[in-house]
Amino acid sequence: MRRRVWLLTGASGGLGSTLARLASAAGDEVVAIGRKSVDITDPAQVRWAVAEAAATFGRIDVVVNNAGYAAAGAFEELSDAALREQFEVNFFAAADVLRATLPYLRAARSGHIVQISSLAGQIGAPGMSAYTASKHALEGLSVSLAEELAPFGIRVSIVEPGAINTGFRRSWAERERPGTIADYDGLDRIGRDARRPTEPEEVAAAILALVDLPEPPLRLPVGSDAAAGIRAARTRQLADLETRWTA
Numbered sequence: 001m002r003r004r005v006w007l008l009t010g011a012s013g014g015l016g017s018t019l020a021r022l023a024s025a026a027g028d029e030v031v032a033i034g035r036k037s038v039d040i041t042d043p044a045q046v047r048w049a050v051a052e053a054a055a056t057f058g059r060i061d062v063v064v065n066n067a068g069y070a071a072a073g074a075f076e077e078l079s080d081a082a083l084r085e086q087f088e089v090n091f092f093a094a095a096d097v098l099r100a101t102l103p104y105l106r107a108a109r110s111g112h113i114v115q116i117s118s119l120a121g122q123i124g125a126p127g128m129s130a131y132t133a134s135k136h137a138l139e140g141l142s143v144s145l146a147e148e149l150a151p152f153g154i155r156v157s158i159v160e161p162g163a164i165n166t167g168f169r170r171s172w173a174e175r176e177r178p179g180t181i182a183d184y185d186g187l188d189r190i191g192r193d194a195r196r197p198t199e200p201e202e203v204a205a206a207i208l209a210l211v212d213l214p215e216p217p218l219r220l221p222v223g224s225d226a227a228a229g230i231r232a233a234r235t236r237q238l239a240d241l242e243t244r245w246t247a
């Protein structure tokens, strides 16, 4: 099998650096984009990085939109700037990476887009409205793109991990600001309920296996917490669907 060329954001640590390491160890080429080299919220820098990658390796096979963070807090306490910044990184930067890479994938009539969403892309949670909204947006984009790009041989998969054992929650906690509205004092602003996080190696291995599949799934939940959370949410949704609410 020929070596794949990966382009991966959020490669400075956590899941991104683990995936970059495992893909390289498997013999693939990895263009690992970190915040120090490229500001992914600047479309011109993203276009430059993608063009450099394509010029260096002649193609891009796998695009992983992984960079992301969680803005925590009650919705009423979040500033407009914090909400917009959350979407800039988790949604618009990912969209810009796709805008920059898709011409190469479409020309090649192949490629795999791997969107790192979250259990939070499938459920809601108090104190996480900005994050869940950004991941739901990423999922909506991805589901539509999966159908739009299928005729060109481009595959789209959404990875939905539960808690992962990375610095994610630490940086989430570091961004925590004291609440400004006393009514929300009891809110869990940093997701303290994460119990048995999945190791990043396990999530990265699942992604490596995913890109090997001849017919990869649209969605890949990873971790028993993700499976349980998604099942509970869909069960409630089906119950709503099947209940006769009006006379």
Ligand SMILES: NC(=O)c1ccc[n+]([C@@H]2O[C@H](COP(=O)([O-])OP(=O)(O)OC[C@H]3O[C@@H](n4cnc5c(N)ncnc54)[C@H](OP(=O)(O)O)[C@@H]3O)[C@@H](O)[C@H]2O)c1
Pocket: 009, 010, 011, 012, 013, 014, 015, 016, 034, 035, 036, 040, 041, 065, 066, 067, 068, 069, 070, 089, 116, 117, 118, 119, 160, 161, 162, 163, 164, 165, 166, 167, 168, 169, 171
């Ligand atoms: N950890 C979890 O529990 C969990 C669960 C479900 C989904 N996820 C998702 O998994 C992905 C990777 O997260 P992780 O767990 O590996 O967390 P992490 O260790 O905090 O790594 C996040 C990566 O995203 C980058 N990033 C964050 N904010 C950025 C910004 N404003 N501009 C550019 N890059 C930025 C970070 O770069 P810097 O190092 O420069 O900050 C880092 O490379 C994220 O999309 C996250 O939403 C995580």
